[in-house]
Amino acid sequence: MSAAPLLSPAARALAERLHAALADRCAQLDGADLAHTAPAVPEFLPEYRAAPVPADLRPGRAELIVEASDLHALRAALTSGADAVVIDFDDTFSPTRANVAAAYGALPEWLAAPVPLLARPRALYALESHEPFGGQPGRAALCDLAALLTAGAGLTAGAGRAPHLYLPKLESVAQAQVWADALALTEAHLGLGRGTLRVCLQVETFPGLLAADALLFTLRDWAFGLNAGRWDYVFSLVKTVGADLDRPVPPRAGLGMDLDAMQAYAQALADVCRARGAQAVGGTAAVAPDPRDPRPARAAVRADKAREAAQGFQGAWAGLPELLDAVREGLRAPAAAPTAVPVTRGRLLDLPHPGPLDGAEVLDTAGLALDVFRAWLAGQGVVTRGGRIEDTATAELARALLWQWVTLRAPLGGGGALTPDTYRALRRRLAPDDAPEARLLDHLVLSAVPPAYFPAEVARLNLTDPPERMPHD
Secondary structure, three states, X not given: OOOOOOOOHHHHHHHHHHHHHHHHHHHHHHHHHHOOOOOOOOXXXXXXXXXXXXXXXXXXXXXXXXXXXXXXHHHHHHOXXXXXXXXEOOOOOOOOHHHHHHHHHHHHHHHOOXXXXXXXXXXXXXXXXXXXXXXXXXXXXHHHHHHHHHOOOOOEOOEOXXXXXEEOOOOOHHHHHHHHHHHHHHXXXXXXXXXXXXXXXXXXXXXXXXXXXXXXHHOOOOEEEEEEOHHHHHHHHHHHHHHHOOOOOOOHHHOOOOOHHHHHHHHHHHHHHHHHOOEEEEEEEOEOOOOOOOHHHHHHHHHHHHHHHHHOOOEEEEOOHHHXXXXXXXXXXXXXXOOOOOOXXXXXXXXXXXXXXXXXXXXXXXXXXXXXXHHHHOOOOOEEEOOEEEOHHHHHHHHHHHHHHHHOOOEEOOOOEOOHHHHHHHHHOOOOOOOHHHHHHHHHHHOOOOOOOHHHHHHHOOOOXXXXXXXXX
């Protein structure tokens, strides 16, 4: 007995149109990623302005991000007092068939809620093997887009409702153009005028930051803002230039936003927004407050968001409902005058030398990746670990750090260096060689060139589809 289709007839019709026009171009983009070619950045752009910010996304807002198949958390989010809710199919989402079906099936309920809604579809590289087109796995981004924009009581000109969108993991103008064409085709299919839909671009890759102005220009008919994603960004930076650095990248604890290199990242994003009339949206508050004394965690969130507000950010994400007030309070801080210090490539790469790496910190970095991979393979996209909310973004950063440390043979505090053999010995303290999460991590860490994204490697390693489990309810 065949499984029921994931997409409704209306969504399938739109997805078929999108795949017919764009699937081959997505495959070409995959080839560019595998070749690790540097995307071209236009040297000159004409004067332009970003699309208007949607009226329901007011400045100073705290957006609550919720994994798309966690039905209990989504229902709670809709009554949490969040200024907007982000339905996430990307970093917090494990795309089992059950999870995708649950997420798609619940969309009409979410779209009927009287709360500003945004949604983050999966990235262009991701495949949806459960929904084939032309005998090939579907493109998850196009499937998500079709599901999101056909679920709102028949979205046509003057009727229904669609969420605003976050577009993840943009690295090149070619990728931005695929999204622009997808949005234009979707609007034409639904009888909407060009520029009806609204998107915010996630500037969370190193190539994407260098091309941020060009990405916004390419999507200017729809894009109202740019969003910072610091851990995805550092992951991308390590993956892109880590082998060329003359020093190990610091562990995550040494990559705070107090570093000038990280401030330069946020400044570059805010500068583009200021120049083009776009809205800058800050990153995720992802700490899990200690219920016995939540004050330190909330104070840290307020300070982080006050720093973002000073740089010109007008919104930010909260990973938990109990962080919403701290996010809002931090964003009330006044904006400072723009800094006169220019953002240069050298400044972005000026990360401090961490010195010899502490063995316990290396072990914890491997443990983080293994914990998230294990959960993701079992159908759960988020884990709470050590007082923090961890997802695929932080797992990707962890495996990239391990790769860079092994590649550079980073010195260890107890003597010696982090060689492949030393890494394996540390990893074996956490998981046996035949554990799927260990096979995945070894592949990612010991590759000569770091693979682009771990979900794409799961199929290549024949770790197959994540085991089916019932979605959250």
